[in-house]
Amino acid sequence: MRVLVTGATSGIGRAVAFQLAALGHELVFTARDGEKARTTLGELVRETANDRISYHVVDLASQRAIRMFLDDFKSRYETLDVLVNNAGILMFTRELTVDGLEATFAGNHLAYFMLGNGLVDMMPKGGRIINVSSVAEQQGRIDFANLQGEIGYTGMKSYANSKLANLLFTYEFARRLGPDPRVTVNALHPGGVRTAIGDNNRGVAAVIWKTIKSFFHGAERGAETPVYLAVSPDVANVTGGYFADRMMRRSSARSHDAALAARFWEASEALVRVPA
Numbered sequence: 001m002r003v004l005v006t007g008a009t010s011g012i013g014r015a016v017a018f019q020l021a022a023l024g025h026e027l028v029f030t031a032r033d034g035e036k037a038r039t040t041l042g043e044l045v046r047e048t049a050n051d052r053i054s055y056h057v058v059d060l061a062s063q064r065a066i067r068m069f070l071d072d073f074k075s076r077y078e079t080l081d082v083l084v085n086n087a088g089i090l091m092f093t094r095e096l097t098v099d100g101l102e103a104t105f106a107g108n109h110l111a112y113f114m115l116g117n118g119l120v121d122m123m124p125k126g127g128r129i130i131n132v133s134s135v136a137e138q139q140g141r142i143d144f145a146n147l148q149g150e151i152g153y154t155g156m157k158s159y160a161n162s163k164l165a166n167l168l169f170t171y172e173f174a175r176r177l178g179p180d181p182r183v184t185v186n187a188l189h190p191g192g193v194r195t196a197i198g199d200n201n202r203g204v205a206a207v208i209w210k211t212i213k214s215f216f217h218g219a220e221r222g223a224e225t226p227v228y229l230a231v232s233p234d235v236a237n238v239t240g241g242y243f244a245d246r247m248m249r250r251s252s253a254r255s256h257d258a259a260l261a262a263r264f265w266e267a268s269e270a271l272v273r274v275p276a
């Protein structure tokens with residue numbers, strides 16, 4: 001099975017990559033930093049004795065970089081069995097991407113949206129798309145007049161919104177692919193996991209966040225649910241689900257608002273459309 005994991009140089013994605021490689025699957029991972037990617041590749045091959053591992057350096061906050069990656073990926077491989085959309089960020093100050101979009105919204109949601117839509121056609125029957133969301137989605141809101149966080153930005157708010165976006169995307173994608181789909185789409189909360197997320201920030205909020213994270217569990221445990229969704233026969237025919245601790249869970253009422261999800265899909269599509 002060929003598996004693509006985004007953001008495998010740290011935290012949950014790294015642990016997912018190790019677990020899937022150890023199971024013998026062909027692994028392709030993305031990284032934003034070439035040096036970190038090379039180191040991770042070396043460690044993966046050495047520690048899992050799997051030599052079918054490769055990486056692509058891609059900045060998932062850049063639509064151009066994502067498009068180039070998609071072209072490159074499709075030219076190298078005929079099929080993809082599993083996509084794990086995992087790479088994510090938490091930014092306590094508002095920053096813009098090269099496309100002029102708020103970085104959390106772009107990296108945490110639009111990248112998932114572009115990769116899912118860009119790769120689904122090369123996934124055979126039984127293909128699986130897995131979106132790493134978070135229980136933080138419960139605090140999320142979709143304000144179409146403020147998708148880029150221009151008004152009242154806080155890192156936690158933007159992060160929660162992006163994790164709600166992951167669920168709206170998951171459920172809408174599953175609805176669009178139909179009840180007996182070739183490719184399933186599911187989302188998950190990995191638990192509170194002690195990773196590098198948010199470590200790029202400075203100031204009081206960053207210190208508080210680091211303290212909170214010190215109580216979280218390790219990345220291996222955080223990888224359990226994504227790996228379960230990637231390989232378990234138990235979920236082969238499950239689509240449009242939300243999981244935590246390898247069990248189906250109920251996400252917020254807002255995440256199940258189909259009209260909101262459909263409108264949000266259109267808004268996302270408009271934001272990733274290549275200008276004519």
Ligand SMILES: NC(=O)c1ccc[n+]([C@@H]2O[C@H](COP(=O)([O-])OP(=O)(O)OC[C@H]3O[C@@H](n4cnc5c(N)ncnc54)[C@H](OP(=O)(O)O)[C@@H]3O)[C@@H](O)[C@H]2O)c1
Binds near residue numbers: 006013060191
């Ligand atoms: N940790 C938690 O408690 C928790 C809880 C719920 C959900 N999650 C979710 O779990 C996922 C993974 O987070 P994590 O906690 O494992 O964080 P992490 O340790 O910071 O790992 C994030 C990964 O994403 C990559 N990444 C970030 N921005 C990128 C960009 N613009 N382009 C390409 N790659 C990029 C990072 O690359 P670098 O190595 O170069 O930084 C890293 O490999 C996220 O979606 C997060 O929302 C985490």
